[in-house]
Amino acid sequence: MNLKSGSVDQFETFSQFKNLQEFNSHLEMWLAVNKDKFSKGELVGLKRLARFAAKIPGLSNAKIGTVLKAIHEEYNGNGISRSTFKRMIIKASEIGIFTVHETERKNGSQSSNLYIFNRFPSSEPPNEEKLDHPNKTINLSKTNKNQRNNKRSKTNIDHTFTSDRVPNAFVDVVKYFFPDAKSIEEFWKMTTIAAYKNNREQDKTQMLDTAIHSFKQLIRKMKSSPVSKPIAYFYGILNKKLEELYFKDLFEMGFSAENDQSYMGFFYKP
Numbered sequence: 001m002n003l004k005s006g007s008v009d010q011f012e013t014f015s016q017f018k019n020l021q022e023f024n025s026h027l028e029m030w031l032a033v034n035k036d037k038f039s040k041g042e043l044v045g046l047k048r049l050a051r052f053a054a055k056i057p058g059l060s061n062a063k064i065g066t067v068l069k070a071i072h073e074e075y076n077g078n079g080i081s082r083s084t085f086k087r088m089i090i091k092a093s094e095i096g097i098f099t100v101h102e103t104e105r106k107n108g109s110q111s112s113n114l115y116i117f118n119r120f121p122s123s124e125p126p127n128e129e130k131l132d133h134p135n136k137t138i139n140l141s142k143t144n145k146n147q148r149n150n151k152r153s154k155t156n157i158d159h160t161f162t163s164d165r166v167p168n169a170f171v172d173v174v175k176y177f178f179p180d181a182k183s184i185e186e187f188w189k190m191t192t193i194a195a196y197k198n199n200r201e202q203d204k205t206q207m208l209d210t211a212i213h214s215f216k217q218l219i220r221k222m223k224s225s226p227v228s229k230p231i232a233y234f235y236g237i238l239n240k241k242l243e244e245l246y247f248k249d250l251f252e253m254g255f256s257a258e259n260d261q262s263y264m265g266f267f268y269k270p
Helices: 008-014 021-035 040-051 064-074 080-097 138-152 166-173 183-199 206-226 230-252
Strands: 100-103 110-118
Touching: 008 230, 021 040, 021 080, 021 110, 021 183, 040 064, 040 080, 064 080, 080 100, 166 183, 166 206, 183 206, 183 230, 206 230
Parallel strands: none
Antiparallel strands: 100 110
């Protein structure tokens, strides 16, 4: 595809996101799954590039030099190299985080690249605003019955096939209520998303303990009253608990949430 260089506005039709919040949510999910594939410097470059994709959500045609200069200024002279940034581009494009298109000037010479960020190719993040407003209800006994039926189905596989990325302790708790591997993996995926969102992904023990406790709270709720979309309800509980831990750490460090810039996230928000 040969694209003519110009203002990013002219590429608006390439955007895959309806607003900046949706773009940020999908980028968070990409990083929650793939963050460990990037070096620290590469992550800095990716997150800064994402901030240049704020005007038209998910689109950036910023020059590499412009991005590197912004990083250099933000970190008081401790930026990243051009080679590091280019390695990030290769990795991110291979993973599918964004697609890169070259643009050219009117005279045919190469100009800056167009970076088109892609949607995360899985389920949408749960809408926490809808957690307490179910459209349809289920109960624990019905769920267990359905899961037993699913286990007999040829299209489902049981907990013994769960991905190795899911800790055994978490599988052991969830399998009694949601015995198929796909459901267990979905619950853990929501755990990694919530942990990344609240900067807790490095503390694996705390992350696991909080996830198990939150799942038990979900089951307690399901036993007492109907619940719509258990995974979304679980995410709401977990996210709240991890957020409380985050603010607790800030308090112990002597900071207020108002002054802590890291809590504002890695992405630009108008």
